Amino acid sequence: MSGQAVINVKNLSVGYGDYVLLRDANYQVNKGDVFIIMGGSGCGKSSMLRVLTGLIPPLKGDVEISGVNIATAPDKDIQKIREKSGILYQSGALFSSMTLAENIMLPLQQYSDYSASTIREIASLKLALVGLKGFDDFYPSEISGGMKKRAGLARALALDPDIVYFDEPSAGLDPISSHNLDELILEINRSLGTTIVVVTHELSSIFTIGSNSIFLDAQSKTIMARGNPKELLKNPPNETVYEFLTRGEKK
Amino acid sequence: MHKNLTANPIDIMQKEGTIYVVPQGSVLHYDSQNDLRKIEGYTSGDVKQITFLPDNLQQWDSSLVLLVFMVKQMAQAKNISVNLEKMPQNLRDLVDMAFAVDRKPEHKSNNRGGILEQVGKQTSNIFSAFTNALNFFGAVFVGLGRLLSFRSVMRYIDFCSALDDCGPKALAIVSLISFLVGLILAFVGVVQLQTFGAQIYVASLVTIGMCRIMGAIMVGIIMAGRTGSSYAATIGTMQVNEELDALQTMGFSQIDFLVMPRLLALVLAMPILTMLADFMGMVGGAFVGVFMIGLPYQEYWKYAFDAFRLNNFLVGIFHGFCFGIIIALCGCYCGLTCGRDADSVGVATTRSVVRSVVWMIVITGIITVVCQEIGI
Ligand SMILES: Nc1ncnc2c1ncn2[C@@H]1O[C@H](COP(=O)(O)OP(=O)(O)OP(=O)(O)O)[C@@H](O)[C@H]1O
Ligand SMILES: [Mg+2]
Numbered sequence: 111m112s113g114q115a116v117i118n119v120k121n122l123s124v125g126y127g128d129y130v131l132l133r134d135a136n137y138q139v140n141k142g143d144v145f146i147i148m149g150g151s152g153c154g155k156s157s158m159l160r161v162l163t164g165l166i167p168p169l170k171g172d173v174e175i176s177g178v179n180i181a182t183a184p185d186k187d188i189q190k191i192r193e194k195s196g197i198l199y200q201s202g203a204l205f206s207s208m209t210l211a212e213n214i215m216l217p218l219q220q221y222s223d224y225s226a227s228t229i230r231e232i233a234s235l236k237l238a239l240v241g242l243k244g245f246d247d248f249y250p251s252e253i254s255g256g257m258k259k260r261a262g263l264a265r266a267l268a269l270d271p272d273i274v275y276f277d278e279p280s281a282g283l284d285p286i287s288s289h290n291l292d293e294l295i296l297e298i299n300r301s302l303g304t305t306i307v308v309v310t311h312e313l314s315s316i317f318t319i320g321s322n323s324i325f326l327d328a329q330s331k332t333i334m335a336r337g338n339p340k341e342l343l344k345n346p347p348n349e350t351v352y353e354f355l356t357r358g359e360k361k
Numbered sequence: 362m363h364k365n366l367t368a369n370p371i372d373i374m375q376k377e378g379t380i381y382v383v384p385q386g387s388v389l390h391y392d393s394q395n396d397l398r399k400i401e402g403y404t405s406g407d408v409k410q411i412t413f414l415p416d417n418l419q420q421w422d423s424s425l426v427l428l429v430f431m432v433k434q435m436a437q438a439k440n441i442s443v444n445l446e447k448m449p450q451n452l453r454d455l456v457d458m459a460f461a462v463d464r465k466p467e468h469k470s471n472n473r474g475g476i477l478e479q480v481g482k483q484t485s486n487i488f489s490a491f492t493n494a495l496n497f498f499g500a501v502f503v504g505l506g507r508l509l510s511f512r513s514v515m516r517y518i519d520f521c522s523a524l525d526d527c528g529p530k531a532l533a534i535v536s537l538i539s540f541l542v543g544l545i546l547a548f549v550g551v552v553q554l555q556t557f558g559a560q561i562y563v564a565s566l567v568t569i570g571m572c573r574i575m576g577a578i579m580v581g582i583i584m585a586g587r588t589g590s591s592y593a594a595t596i597g598t599m600q601v602n603e604e605l606d607a608l609q610t611m612g613f614s615q616i617d618f619l620v621m622p623r624l625l626a627l628v629l630a631m632p633i634l635t636m637l638a639d640f641m642g643m644v645g646g647a648f649v650g651v652f653m654i655g656l657p658y659q660e661y662w663k664y665a666f667d668a669f670r671l672n673n674f675l676v677g678i679f680h681g682f683c684f685g686i687i688i689a690l691c692g693c694y695c696g697l698t699c700g701r702d703a704d705s706v707g708v709a710t711t712r713s714v715v716r717s718v719v720w721m722i723v724i725t726g727i728i729t730v731v732c733q734e735i736g737i
Contacts, residue, residue, distance in 0.1 A: 163610050192612040203603035207519070217611050358682055
């Protein structure tokens with residue numbers, strides 16, 4: 111097979127306390143993939159992302175990222191992995207007491223050896239990359255929702271991560287902005303070789319950017335389908351997946 | 362056949378095992394409860410089917426849809442079939458939509474369990490809250506260690522803005538309140554002292570009262586309401602906005618980043634504010650003593666300074682210092698453990714103030730007993 115697995119999920123159960131959302135999931139994300147986690151509302155996509163990023167512990171099973179098991183690894187290794195992954199939250203999650211540039215400089219100051227002036231330059235560059243040239247000294251409250259999202263992406267990219275996670279990148283964006291964000295994601299994936307994990311139910315995004323995917327189903331609590339989204343549309347394994355991918359057309 | 366519009370727009374009759382429901386004319390704003398009960402009454406007999414037979418139905422709204430929906434629900438439970446063929450297509454679609462629930466919620470832990478289970482749950486909640494608080498305490502100590510060894514990620518600018526907020530910006534309110542408290546203390550005291558002509562000792566009373574404890578307590582309560590609650594609200598909102606998640610996944614210590622600057626600022630500011638409060642309280646006392654009961658100005662301050670003991674003053678300052686720690690920790694802890702919705706921010710804010718005040722009283726008690734023992 112091409113590419114090696116960056117994320118390796120084995121027998122993973124996701125949920126809260128005794129409320130199980132997903133049972134015994136197995137999947138891999140290969141290097142350079144744009145990996146889509148899709149499924150109906152409330153099926154546990156965001157929860158899956160929380161498990162992958164170590165915000166909540168798995169109920170059962172293992173998550174290995176770059177060969178490190180995030181449930182059992184020592185803090186030092188987890189730290190390494192965190193430095194090598196960027197996350198774009200649904201709301202952008204910019205720190206409201208800092209300017210955009212400061213938001214991006216923060217991880218750089220902490221984890222890199224660049225000089226202060228270089229860090230400033232890198233921050234400006236990352237902002238320019240996401241189309242926010244010159245917004246360095248704006249506060250998050252002074253820019254629009256779509257801009258916040260792009261600024262959040264710039265921060266996620268600050269340390270040139272190996273993996274970037276997105277939670278609903280196009281939620282709350284107009285069609286053009288959301289298309290531009292998709293383009294941006296693809297561009298980053300192509301030019302930097304970044305592995306990308308996207309949680310979304312935006313169909314156009316799924317087909318434009320996804321190279322691989324899993325489809326979570328709330329009723330059976332399983333991964334109901336997997337593979338390239340376009341292939342899935344051609345050969346849907348069942349009615350539910352087909353309906354999802356065609357916006358509710360029945361077969 | 363002419364129907365009066367104010368009459369019931371729906372006729373119901375039963376014939377040979379079938380109930381006929383006949384909506385006619387316009388069915389608007391119609392209360393279906395009576396008819397529903399009527400239909401339900403008919404079903405107690407041997408009924409196989411309920412048929413809706415519209416008669417010249419022209420206008421209808423959700424109230425008719427509701428009737429159909431309820432009838433269908435009841436019929437399903439009793440294994441009676443419902444015939445809607447004659448009803449308008451769009452009404453049937455609406456009813457179908459209402460029945461097309463794709464998934465039922467499966468977990469709803471409203472089921473509280475028996476009394477024993479509740480007691481067990483509460484006990485384990487208390488226990489885990491206790492260990493969480495201890496963990497937090499430990500983490501703060503470790504954070505302090507990092508700070509002292511210059512490995513903390515605390516931002517100097519955060520510290521400065523926190524200090525600005527709980528220092529200079531609190532001066533006015535602290536001055537005003539402690540002036541008034543000094544005033545009240547003097548007023549209440551002087552009434553008693555006057556009965557045996559010892560009103561000059563009001564100066565001693567106010568001085569000792571303010572310096573030893575009242576100054577610190579007033580500052581503590583003001584700062585718990587003003588600063589502790591704002592800590593909880595700010596950090597709680599960061600939780601709602603996923604900023605805390607972002608910090609955590611970026612590998613930053615929330616303690617270094619959020620708690621330390623606030624803790625240090627408050628611990629630094631509180632003793633100073635306490636000194637201010639002591640002084641303003643004495644001024645308040647003098648105001649009563651000199652202007653209201655006409656004690657000579659010099660006399661008043663002489664008695665006031667005679668009553669001033671460094672011990673008392675330092676105990677007061679120490680109270681302020683402890684209160685600073687309590688308020689900052691309660692505020693930050695409640696913020697960090699806040700839920701993810703707007704309501705939880707409110708709860709966290711309230712909780713931070715209540716906990717601060719409770720712990721301040723507890724600590725005051727402890728300090729008082731200890732001071733008693735060692736004779737200060
Ligand atoms: N902190 C929590 N504690 C308990 N249950 C939770 C918690 N967070 C989410 N859930 C439950 O988990 C389920 C899945 O939530 P999740 O946010 O993962 O869904 P999702 O697939 O991201 O949905 P959407 O597409 O609507 O964002 C929901 O039914 C929700 O009730
Ligand atoms: Mg979600």
